[in-house]
Amino acid sequence: MNVSVFRATCGVILALAMLSLAPPSVAQRTAPAPAAQMPAVTQPAIQAPAAPAAQEPAPAVAQPAPAPSASESAASLTNSGSRPLKAEAAALRELSPWSMFLSADILVKAVMIGLAFASLLTWTIFIAKMIELAVARRKLRTALGKISDSRSLAEAQFALGAKRGVLSSFLAAAMREARLSAGISSDTGIKERAASSFAEIMRAEARRIRLGMGLLATIGATSPFVGLFGTVWGIMNSFIGISKAQTTNLAVVAPGIAEALLATAIGLVAAIPAVIIYNHFARVTKTYLELVSRASGAAGRLLSRDLDRTHVSSGTHSRAAE
Template sequence: MKMSPFRTACAVVFALVALSLPLPSWAQQKAAPVAVPGLSQVPAAPVQAAPSVPVPAAAAVSPVAAGTTATPAEGRSLRSTPAVPRELSPWSMFQSADVLVKAVMIGLAFASLVTWTIFIAKMVELSVVQRRLRVALGKIGEARSLAEAQFALGAKDSVLSSLLAAAMREARLSAGISSDAGIKERAASSFAEIVRAEARRIRLGMGLLATIGATSPFVGLFGTVWGIMNSFIGISKSQTTNLAVVAPGIAEALLATALGLVAAIPAVIIYNHFARVTKGYLELVGRASGAAGRLLSRDLDRTHVGGAHARAAE
């Protein structure tokens, strides 16, 4: 059956109008065939729905996707601000410590100052007295009597001068006594008293060194225990176990133990050093005591020999 040109043109116009109309849904409906009068119906090709693309969760909440632009200040506010670390220098830890812990630290620092003061003073004193006593022993090495030894020493004040003076005083007080053993015994007693007094004098300050060396670690440990107790109390109040919160208090407490060791270790070393040096000096004092005793014995023997010669001459 042949169609007229008019019908053909109408069919073409209807087809274009139908194609220009929007379909209800591209994802759920298929294109329906368009019926054109006089034309055979040709089924339209089905339109497939476009595959859905998963949208990330971050993009769903992004301010840019929502049509807004995030400012730099708003972006920084979204992130958590890290805590500023606390300065842990020794001075700052001392300032932040508890009052009792501060008192312990000040006491230990003072004890360390005392230790080094004793060290300097005793080093100077022991060097001077040892050199002076060695020189004095060398001067009286060739002396034959107490008077000659005193003349060789001169007016210098030393432990040897005290020993010689004690020997001459005992010889003078014992004049007319024929028993040499009694004179020597009394002189030896005087020598022992002088040696003990010199030992006490030269050991002055060493007891304080021993006390500092023995007690400073325990004093520092007391400050540490007290500081750690306060730190645990602060942790329980803040209800956090963050290391940035816990560490400063414990570091402040441990500073007390460190100061205790700083005070104790030099004190023990200096005490042991002075114990050796003092022992050597007291040996020199013993030599001086023996030299004074020998000079006294010579004088006593000369006195008896001179008395015997005088009686023989009579």
């Protein structure tokens, strides 16, 4: 029995030696089929439960996405490009005149404050002169109506009473000249001297009523240039900021230019009303000075009547004495 076991053992060893020395193809052909197919049978059995979970996302990955149309791609490009533009537009809409003033350069701020003060001064002069001219015209027309039926300087002064005005000044000047020229027989000299006094009163009244119009003319003529100076200075600072930032982005460029242009806008706001108000007051003042000239003529006529009346009374007395 030991011999048979020994023989079987030697046969197995010899067979294994021959299999190890044979080529791979021969070893694969001669290998027992059940041992070679064991992994193939056992591997699917082990991986079977995990197969559905691994294959679930496969359809989404395997199915190719539909190609976008030309309109959809153009719309996506437009939307992606318009987003920064909308953000910049929103940033620009936040710019208000007050915020631009606060962020402006100190010199541009000084220009804006000066122009705003000039505009305020223009409207102040407008309101004050409108009230002054309206009151002066009403008073002078009323005074002329009161002395329209007067026959002498004394009656005219009595009709006016103690009210002060340009017509009262004319009457006072005429009576003073008549009193100072008493005993002088030349009526022409008295009238000339009275007319000279009237001219002085008219010039003084014209200077008084035109007070402030020179300032209006100055504001209207210089405000645009002052605003332009602020704009030029602001644009210079904007270009310097652009060069430092090394960008031409609209969000960087626009605020500085807007601040600079605000100075020109304020200059025009100050200049345009000043020019219009000056031209209006030039017409209104001319009308009032014509009314003053009528008052001067009325005072001159009353003086002439008094002089003629004096000569008539003196001639009557001389004939009565004879």
